[in-house]
Amino acid sequence: MALEHAIATALAEQPGTGYELARRFDKSIGQFWSATHQQIYRTLARMEADGWVTSTEIAQHGRPDKKVYRLTPAGRAALAAWVREPADLDVPRSELAVKLRAATSRELPSLRAEIARHREQRQLRLDAYLANEKREFANPAELRGRRLNQYLVLRGGIAVEQTLLGWLDEVLAALPGGARSGGRR
Amino acid sequence: MALEHAIATALAEQPGTGYELARRFDKSIGQFWSATHQQIYRTLARMEADGWVTSTEIAQHGRPDKKVYRLTPAGRAALAAWVREPADLDVPRSELAVKLRAATSRELPSLRAEIARHREQRQLRLDAYLANEKREFANPAELRGRRLNQYLVLRGGIAVEQTLLGWLDEVLAALPGGARSGGRR
DNA sequence: TTCCGCATGTAACCAGTTACATGATTAC
DNA sequence: GTAATCATGTAACTGGTTACATGCGGAA
Numbered sequence: 001m002a003l004e005h006a007i008a009t010a011l012a013e014q015p016g017t018g019y020e021l022a023r024r025f026d027k028s029i030g031q032f033w034s035a036t037h038q039q040i041y042r043t044l045a046r047m048e049a050d051g052w053v054t055s056t057e058i059a060q061h062g063r064p065d066k067k068v069y070r071l072t073p074a075g076r077a078a079l080a081a082w083v084r085e086p087a088d089l090d091v092p093r094s095e096l097a098v099k100l101r102a103a104t105s106r107e108l109p110s111l112r113a114e115i116a117r118h119r120e121q122r123q124l125r126l127d128a129y130l131a132n133e134k135r136e137f138a139n140p141a142e143l144r145g146r147r148l149n150q151y152l153v154l155r156g157g158i159a160v161e162q163t164l165l166g167w168l169d170e171v172l173a174a175l176p177g178g179a180r181s182g183g184r185r
Numbered sequence: 186m187a188l189e190h191a192i193a194t195a196l197a198e199q200p201g202t203g204y205e206l207a208r209r210f211d212k213s214i215g216q217f218w219s220a221t222h223q224q225i226y227r228t229l230a231r232m233e234a235d236g237w238v239t240s241t242e243i244a245q246h247g248r249p250d251k252k253v254y255r256l257t258p259a260g261r262a263a264l265a266a267w268v269r270e271p272a273d274l275d276v277p278r279s280e281l282a283v284k285l286r287a288a289t290s291r292e293l294p295s296l297r298a299e300i301a302r303h304r305e306q307r308q309l310r311l312d313a314y315l316a317n318e319k320r321e322f323a324n325p326a327e328l329r330g331r332r333l334n335q336y337l338v339l340r341g342g343i344a345v346e347q348t349l350l351g352w353l354d355e356v357l358a359a360l361p362g363g364a365r366s367g368g369r370r
Numbered sequence: 371t372t373c374c375g376c377a378t379g380t381a382a383c384c385a386g387t388t389a390c391a392t393g394a395t396t397a398c
Numbered sequence: 399g400t401a402a403t404c405a406t407g408t409a410a411c412t413g414g415t416t417a418c419a420t421g422c423g424g425a426a
Contacts, residue, residue: 002280003413009287019377032282039414041379062423064377083292086299087280089306092345095187095272097217097338102194105330107268114271121274144361145290152359153282156352160277163348167341174337176329188385204405224386226407247395249405 003043006033008052008079011071013146018044018067028150031129031157044069052078100171108177115175119168126161129154188228191218193237193264196256198331203229203252213335216314216342229254237263285356293362304353311346314339 010016010024021044022037035043047053052075055067071079096118103111137143137151172178195201195209206229207222220228232238237260240252256264281303288296322328322336357363 002283005287006283009283012287017377018379019375029286030276032277032279032286034276034278036415037377038379038416043413045379060377062376064421066377079287080289080292083284083288084295086302087284089303089310090278090280091215091219092217092342093219093275094217094341095275097341098187098191098194099268099272100334101214101217101331101338102190102197102264103268103334104265107265110269117271118274125274146286148359149285149288152356153286155355156279156282156349157277159348159352160345163344164341167344170340171337174333202405203407204403221387222405223388223407245405248403249393251405
């Protein structure tokens with residue numbers, strides 16, 4: 001119950017096409033909410049029917065026409081009203097944690113490899129966030145308004161990734177089969 | 186695509202009824218995967234049709250009959266095969282982060298209150314995890330096998346909750362309107 | 371010539387949520 | 399009497415995923 005709000009948030013920051021929103025979701029917004037392009041097109045159509053957004057069709061040479069979506073005052077008001085509502089604590093979902101809990105000694109070797117792979121991917125993600133922080137928010141003490149909020153969300157993403165990296169290291173160190181803990185079974 | 190695996194994991198640790206599984210999901214397993222009782226009953230029926238579990242009906246006096254589900258060897262094998270498959274990095278979803286990003290100065294007061302509420306709830310959750318750690322895993326260095334895995338998952342939950350608490354504090358400190366930063370608009 | 375990026379969508383399916391229904395026992 | 403706990407389920411709906419479809423321009 002929040003994809004339309006996530007899209008409205010993105011459009012409040014800047015108008016854009018469905019395609020372009022999908023890419024924004026892959027990057028910055030995807031840090032805390034994700035959506036595929038199909039979902040986004042479907043939701044944009046509903047939002048337009050509800051009067052939250054309007055679209056302007058723009059013809060292009062060589063490329064398909066595109067529709068630029070803009071948040072309407074009604075959409076902005078609906079977004080503000082939603083922000084004022086309480087939010088549930090989000091349910092954490094970790095497939096890797098389920099696998100860890102389900103693993104017996106026979107699955108441990110492949111699980112170790114998978115954990116190492118997750119570690120790499122999280123490191124990449126963290127590096128991207130840190131680069132972003134450096135590039136976009138050089139002077140955090142002076143941030144205000146929307147920019148400050150964006151920065152704080154990014155800080156959350158960084159903190160969580162760092163924690164998860166640390167946890168993955170702890171798991172690799174504690175599970176048998178690492179380094180020099182020999183002895184099969 | 187993993188609820189049946191989460192249920193199988195729970196049943197591998199110990200057989201149980203649908204009702205009882207729902208409560209386990211609310212507690213320990215809910216730390217990284219959640220499900221309502223309707224979802225669980227529905228999925229158990231499918232798992233039984235697929236031969237992953239068997240059920241024994243137990244008549245009770247005064248209370249409705251209950252069905253105790255047990256993982257079959259086939260279910261156990263399917264679970265092990267699934268553990269060996271790679272897992273996607275899970276998509277983080279944070280409604281609160283979307284709200285923070287969407288908030289303008291007009292919504293800040295209610296958002297601050299909401300963040301404080303989340304802080305409290307996370308603190309409660311962390312306290313519960315820490316109590317659990319103390320009670321169930323007094324001697325972590327000696328853990329092996331399934332118990333070690335359970336412990337490591339719990340450690341992950343603790344680390345994430347601590348990080349999020351720290352983040353919420355950072356947000357409250359950075360947003361205007363806190364303590365002594367007066368001056369409206 | 372093959373792949374990637376731009377740009378939009380339909381259709382079918384699967385998973386998750388919410389509401390409703392039943393009914394006895396036990397504790398307050 | 400009122401609410402909570404035990405125990406199972408149906409039905410309708412909403413949201414998310416996967417597969418398929420189209421087609422041009424530019425780069426390798």
